[in-house]
Amino acid sequence: MNLKLLEKLTQTFGPSGYEDEIRAVIRAEVESFADEIHVDPLGSLVAYRQGSGGGKKIAVAAHMDEVGLMATYVEEKGYVRFTLIGGGIWPGVGSRVRFADGTTGVIAVEHRDDATTMPEIHHLYIDVGATGRADCPVVVGAPAQFIGPLVHQGQRVISKTLDDRVGCYILIEVLRQLNDTPHDLYAIFSTQEEITLAGARTAAFRIDPDIAISIDVTATGDTPKALPMAVELGKGPAIKVKDSGMMAHPLVRDRLVEAARKAGVPFQMEVLTRGSTDAAAMQLVRSGVPSGCLSIPCRFLHSPSEMADEADIDNAIRLLLTALHTVA
Amino acid sequence: MNDVRHDPLITTLQTLADLTGVSGDETKVRRAIKPLVENHVDTLRVDALGNLITYKRGTAENPLRVLVTAHMDEVGFMVTGHTGEGGLRVAAVGSIPERLLPGTHVWVGQEPLAGVIGLQAIHRLHGESFPQAAPIEDLVVDIGAKNKEEAQEAAPLGTVITFATRCREMGAVLTGKAFDDRAGCAILVALLQGERLPCDLYGVFTVQEEVGLRGARVAAYAVEPDVGFVLEGTLVDDLPKHEKDVSPTTELGKGPAITVMDRSYITPPRLLSHVLKTAAVESIPCQLKQPGISGTEAGGIHPARGGVPAITIAVPCRYIHSPRAVLHPNDLANTLRLVRASIARLTPETLAFT
């Protein structure tokens, strides 16, 4: 596994709507493996690989954007109030954020008489060390990312933004390792997945694919008192059946299962009750696109310390390569 | 301040704000707008949902296609039933806070008929403390009908209802209903009445914004623009609060409010800085709306077809979605200036990603 690449991908700045930096990083990685590169009006990067002929048009999407936050108000004393970019985020008191200009801030909480409940977002603020509004480097509307360095420990990888830079990593590796396939491959590094799925939707509209697959992370049911869910870390990539945004097309699901068997990689079937992926948007483009999703089991989603399993990531690459070489 | 009586922007706003145009029933507003713009545009049509789509050719050689929307519809009510006593049961069209409703005077239907919303006398609450605001399904609009039959005849099921409010001056400001978004409509009328711009201008007066950004969505699909501008009347939250050091979301009189991010989309940074730079160069006051609240038609426009960069520029209005909103005439004029200048200065490079 190319940890250096995964580290670069996870650490690069790119909250939804602000994907310029991460797009540049990915572009540099894929440029030499693509027949054409295109950036669409909402900022998604599409790398096209022409097939040897007689195959399908297959779109595979991994999203570049990350959850983050945005300054909404700077108080007289220089403290910054904020709103969230994306959902399902629980900023921890004492965790750190980085603004686009490099400014680091600490998430802090107001004094509350009843501190037994989780603070709501309006109880939280960011302290960047300013002494007042005048010397606060943060302005209203400034986006920030969470800080969470990558750590490799045993079989596990811990980092911020495995969601969905691990998907970007897999898609980059697939482009690198893919050889003769009959299919035309459109690798979509999409924008704005965490807020509206607009990047993949509009990219897929242009491409008008025969089949669409998203590569994204999914939750697991293997932690203490987790919401019941059959997916576990390290038991192989998960093939989606349903999430809160879509039902995977049975044929796409079955082809992914066949590919897993053929590649000899372990896999799990996934029913996710909360959350969805780019595939939900691509499915509804134009007259409808048979769509599915390959998921990487991941714990502590949308926190600065997401955790995935190295083997699941490597197996996802093998599964996807097999699928792309054989899907009919 | 401008002389209110002679400013055409304000005259247009007054005319439009007083009309009934609840989502899905915007005909009166569309009918009023048409004569104001038809001699200033090259083509004009009404689409399947009722959007009024105008086109004004650009002067440039390879003009950009610019979509500008303002929604004609307003929040209101619809008759859903009749009580035995001749009252009207209603549902809200769009989002209206229930606590605003008791004691209001409304217009029922297109005639319109007068109606009122009243509550049980406070004396009859028998020592109960003030309860929560009554849910809308418990309220009744009284048009004075004798019985169910008379109510059914006067206001059949599906009849629309708006607040009975006439636009007027008040101190330094204007007050009226439906400034969200007849303010945007008035500005779009003025934009179309003005001189040709370099770009191809598609001015669309949209329908059904308040029930889900639906008019803008199909208009963006039809027009296939390179960029979208949304004209809005947006919220101001500047009443005194227990906490002093908090955002007023936007402020009255401080110029057009520009959206960085709301619940429906994020403005592309290039487009945002283009508009801010334009404001600086042209010395037009402007402000950033507090990020993360409410939604606008940019949310319906940006995912159209292959994607459309879009931005919302709004007139700050106190008390929107209530019987009486308040706006400052200078904000109206400055929003027009900023939108016009921003569009005039657009180039393909403004929109391009690297």
Next chain:
Amino acid sequence: METTFNLLKTFTEAPGPVGREHTIREIVAEHWTPLVDEIHTDALGSLIALRHGSGPPPRPSLMAAAHIDEIGLIVTGIENNFLRVQPLGGMDRRILLGLEVTVHGQRPLPGIIGSRPPHVLSAAERRKVAAWDEVFVDTGLAADELTALVTVGDSITVDRELVALKNGLAAGKALDNRASVLAVTLALDILRSRNHTWDFYAVATAQEEVGVKGAITSAYSLAPHIAIALDVTFGKQHDDDGAGTFDLGQGPTIAMGPNFHPQVVERLIAAANAEEIPYQPEPVAGGSGTDAWGIQVAREGIPTGLIEIPLRYMHQPVETASLRDIERAGRLLAGFVTRLEADFRPHWEDEL
């Protein structure tokens, strides 16, 4: 044709869980094929049938949409001899315990939703509606067999025979929305003996219960000049008879509001009057929550209408409707399409 009751029985008793509608789709296709000129299934699983109009080509087209999918459950895990489940669409948790179901595994497996004996429960627990993590399906199979036959993601549907109640009412599962699929079928049958100049697309849409998905994509591909969605609406019942509920047996509703083009509404009413079909006006203040909501904003916008059949106990296995209302909805749809002149296009009263 068979009797309305028998057709409804065939249509409602067949399984068609959201996203896995193939069984009911094949049954509907069998009934539609003799009545139409072309028929196919699209990428999301909607069945699209076309009856050519008699007008000169290129002909305008009407799309009638009724969804074939039904709510159900989905397997999320296997624990010992039991299946853990979650809702597929808006399944009502209050009616689950004791329900007979079919698990669509390697082969269809009968199952029962288990419940703990009252004897071990406190008085408060006995009144509690079971939470999703307390709902398990028992197939009578042991864990090893179960694991071989059932996979996470398999769907589960309710088993329920259609029964006849007094006064022409019928009760069963999935009348939402097979009652409307039947109405479209009846309309296709009527149109064999009546002239229509417009092309008529009958669409049995997939995945309505998870966000009107089949309607969105089929409306895009057909780009019809007018669309009529058919669905069920709330019938008056003992505990709910206020605004927004409608009498059973008094005719289908014709919906009005922002989701619908006023001229389509007018023409539906005119057709009802001309055919002497009773109808009930249904005001809808915003989203109708039906296929009509998705269809209206397809492409550049599509003038849309909605016919609904009053239904008691929605999303429960005892959904109850009037057979006459179903027949009337079919007649209304047929009456509407036969009255479309070749050059008619909906417009706004002030349109240029």
